[in-house]
Structure formats: structure tokens, C-alpha cells
Amino acid sequence: KTSFKIAVLPGDGIGPEVVNESTKILNAIGEVFNYTFEFTYGLMGAEAIFKTGNPLPEETLQICKEADAVLFGAIGDPSFDHNPDAKVRPEQGLLKLRKELGLFANIRPLKTYSSLIDKSPLKKEIIEGADIQIFRELVSGIYFGEKFTDEEAGYAYDICKYYRDEIAPIVHMAFQEAQKRRKKLTLIDKANVLDTSRLWRKVCKEIAQEYPDVELDFMFVDNAAMQLILNPKQFDVIVTENMFGDIISDEASVIGGSIGLLPSASIGNENALFEPIHGSYPQAKGKGIANPVASVLSTAMMLDYLGLGQAAEKLRQSVEYAIENKYVTMDLNAEQHYSTGEVGSFIADYI
């Protein structure tokens, strides 16, 4: 297969700017490697609410379902964040898209770049060499559980529920990844308090039998929040439920000092979506200062997913070349910096 349908959802804030560099670069890759990428654009997030009233219009969902992969920018808008009463919110679009496409595993690699190590808030000796892969369950748990508010009686609740079948697939994925790496898997949970966490522990222990070469250990989420800062090098692959994954993977994303560089993949049985870890960053919108690298590296994860490993490798090399040669945006080098478009074009040209 040499021709691919890509659904492109630029979304809100700096989303459109960074995604634009990714499509630019995909075109360059197409030329060099003789692939065709056909882009179909869809509305999503606050942008979609403003234009259609719906954060995930039916048409967008269709485009995604028919595509080989989805390239996604970011969502979120301050006008919704400051209004707890808003019934329609950009986040609902993303949550619904994940659910509809069955994207049960959110994968975030955390690597450090030696030329950027001094950007980390952590001391060099603590962070240098850390290399973690986080698997976050993405379509179940408390974010998708039943929710209810009774204004009169003055209470609200959210239910966190997990079935074995919702736990097992991502645990298998994480074990398989650990086998390719340093063979250590850590489950993060709160099994000393929560029933769902105890179920996660059980399922992990059972599945561990099938991967005798991988060492499985367990860590309470409160302790994990500390250990990530104290000694991030102790981790290889992490697997965890939805909400813990949200918190822990965001915490992990800043310790390397370069959240603007971190990609993510959300994988299901039939679909996959690729997005930078950074959010919509509305303050930077339209200024040409957003760092496109996270989106570009998400594109590299997409190429891997599409079976285009060689192109993915080439793309990663190009990004590293740009970074090592300080062809970077303002966030990485205040003295001499380039615009979003310049960095994207530099990478595209190098390919």
C-alpha cells in the first residue's frame, strides 16, 4: 500500500499551525518515498462548536472512521474553561472521538534530548538518560463513567468502572512494548483503597504469566507522583488507568524540559489518532511561535503505525538534526529562534 487517507483535525488554538507543518512534511515524505497522503479536513473542538454547535460533528466522525489514520492538533478554549455551566464543551468532542474510534491505548514516549537537558526543571543528574513509555487506558474509567448532579439535594457523583476486558488489551500492549525495551513494567494504581485498582492488579498478575521475561511491579499513584521526580530513570514502561494516566503522563511530560517536543498515539483495533501532548495554548495562537515538533513527531508515530517505518526513521532523524543545529522555535532557544513555519520547512527540506 502506498496511498493513505489521513483525516486531519486541526482543532483549536495553536492546533492548526502545528498540524499545518505536519501535512507539509508528509507531502515531502510522499515525494521522497513515493507515497500519496490524501488529506481530508474535519472540524473539532471549540472551533466546531462555534461553527456547528457540536464539538464533534457527525461529518468529522465519518471522515475519521474512513481514514487510515487521524492527525489531530489540539482542543480547548478559555471561554469554556471559565464557564462550569456550559453544557456543550470542546473536551466532549475529544472524549467522544476516542470512544467512537475505540482508541483504548494512549501511548506517550518520554525521551530526553542531550542538547535540551538544561531546559528541564529537574537537575541534570536526575533526568539525563530517562526513557519512559507510558500506556494510559483512554476510553473507560471515571472520565467515561456515569455522572450525575442533583442541584436540589446539593450533590454530584462520578463513577469509575472497569471491566476485565477493558483492562486486558492495554496491559498486553504494554507487556509487549516492555519486551522490546528494558523488560520492566510498572502498574500505577491505588490498590490499597480502590476496588478498580485491585482489579487492575489482578488482571496484570494473570497476564504477566504470558510474559515471563518482563518484570512486573506495582506502585501507588501518590508514590508514583513522587518517584517520577525523584528518580525517573527507575521506570521503563508504565501502564495505568485513565485518570491516573492523565495526571502522571502530564507530570512526566514536563520533566524532560520540552513538552513542545512530545508526541502521542492513541490506538484502537481499527483506528488510530496522533496528537502532540501540549494543549491548544490559546495565548500563542496565530503568532507563529508554536513549536511544531511534537506534532511532527506524532506524525512519525503515525508513519510507524501505517507500516512506513523507514519514513518514520528519516523523519525522526530530521527532527534531531534540526534540534541539534538549533533550528528551533522560541521555547527552546530564546536568543536565536525561528517561526513555526520555518522550523517545519527546514525539516521538510531536510527530508
Next chain:
Amino acid sequence: KTSFKIAVLPGDGIGPEVVNESTKILNAIGEVFNYTFEFTYGLMGAEAIFKTGNPLPEETLQICKEADAVLFGAIGDPSFDHNPDAKVRPEQGLLKLRKELGLFANIRPLKTYSSLIDKSPLKKEIIEGADIQIFRELVSGIYFGEKFTDEEAGYAYDICKYYRDEIAPIVHMAFQEAQKRRKKLTLIDKANVLDTSRLWRKVCKEIAQEYPDVELDFMFVDNAAMQLILNPKQFDVIVTENMFGDIISDEASVIGGSIGLLPSASIGNENALFEPIHGSYPQAKGKGIANPVASVLSTAMMLDYLGLGQAAEKLRQSVEYAIENKYVTMDLNAEQHYSTGEVGSFIADYI
């Protein structure tokens, strides 16, 4: 009032050792300031399970209810952590004690010590001068909600529920503390997804009317996990629900570089409990290497609570004197260090 009944629950691991220094020091304070502290000891945690089968024996609960304040060490034992099927667990004792005593607010001050700033995993310029006070709701939310496991059907759930009445008291407390400090209060929640978080936001906004001199802002928990590392100085007082508080306050506890120094208070309408933030640290048990300072500073919080502000101040000064003069345990100075008991006696003598 010059005579006080103190319930002492040493608990597990290094708990007994550090609490022992606290009572030693309270005796010294009693002599100097002419107070009487009457100690009544109770079993709690794994220790209590081994001896009575119950992590919180009825007798212990009674002792606590009759006391003016509770001094607590730590609980937790590896034999339970590694057994997800254990029906009786040390943590249940602590959770039940919090609930029974109505300790709805867990308060953790985070301060940095200039002589210890190089112990922080964060770079000096990021952490130096950070001064945060965290208010964690402690007796509701998902840790206390209905839990259920259906082995047959292969699922489990945990319910996070909040009533307005469970939110308002701690929010008032946090606003009042902010008034005495830099007048900034941050609510940490996940209001873009959870109903309970939206209820927290509403209640906070309403109560804010009564504290017009305090600036209230909101932060999503995933972002907060990042901001604590990127820029801890932006926080003054933080208020949050039980589980987010568990994670965020533990994360905050390590950024100063000295979790062995951090105290906490758990306050209710009629009772209060004081405990170090560090856990039972079973590996260090009985070795005389545990740092007693967190327990001692918890004791200072207890003195404040009992209305003995002058004694509390004197105790804090003594601790600072010990630290500045490097009269510390191994964790703070590997080259020259003193035992748990030596550090405790040094502080007691200084008083």
C-alpha cells in the same frame, strides 16, 4: 488550660521511632512552659492487625475521641501491599479513623529550607522561596465512596460523590488561610470532565463572595501536576478533593527535597490528628536512621492547634537551629549524621 490529653498512635515501620522523639520533646516543652501532656497509647495499622485482627481497635478509637489531640506515626506494611486479596488492611484503619473523627481537612505546609535547597530534585532557581499550603479534603470522595467488585461478571467500580456540605467547610478554611498569607487560592479539579469537580467549582465561586480580598483561580489536575514542577512559586494556598489532594500533595512534598521534614495536620470540628507526611518506610525500621523532624514539626502544628502558639514557635526555632547547625539524620547529610534519638534529644535540650 495547661493540661492536655494526647492520644499517641505510633503505628508501623518507623512510626514508633519518630513519635518517640515527639513525646520526648513534648515532655521538655511541658517542663519549660509548665504544661502537662498526658500520653495514652493506642494500637493502629498493621501492628494492630497482627495483635488484634483489627487495623483500628475500638479501644484506640475511644482513646482518640477522648483526647485533646492525636499524635500519629505512620502505617503500612509490605506484606499487605503485595497481597491485593487481603480483606483486612492497615490503610482501612487510617481511613476509618479519619472518618470517625470527622477529620475533613488535611493541611500540608510546604516550605523550603535554604540550607537544604540543594537536596531538591528541582533546580535551585525554580524551587527556592516556594511556600505552599495544601488543603486536601479527607473524608469523602472516591476513597470513601461505595465500592463493588463482581468477580463473576469481571468488573469493579468505585464511586466519587460529594455533597455541598462536604466541600464548603474546607473551602472556608482554605480561604481564611489565604487571607493570612499572600491572598491567593487555587482550586485543583477536573471540571472539564467530572460532575463532582464542577460542583467544587460552583461552591468555591459562591464562597469566594465572602472573601473579596482573596483571588480565586482554578487549575485542572493534569496541568497542576505539571505546574508544581515548572513553577511552584505561583501557588499560595491550594484546595482540592481527596484523591487529587493525595496525588498533588505527595508530588509537592518531594520538590522541596526533604520529605523527611514535612508535617501535616488533619482537622475536624472536634478532633485533630498530627502526622508526618512520610510513610512507614519499613526498610529503615529499627535502624535509628529515620528523620524525626517531620513528626516533631507535626507536633508543633499540634501545639498551635491546642492554643500553645508560643511553645510551637519555640519548637520550630529549635528545629531550624538543629538543621542550620547540621544536627541532622543521614538523609540530610551523608557525611556527618546523627541518629533519630540524638536529633530528638538535641531539639529537646535546646528547648
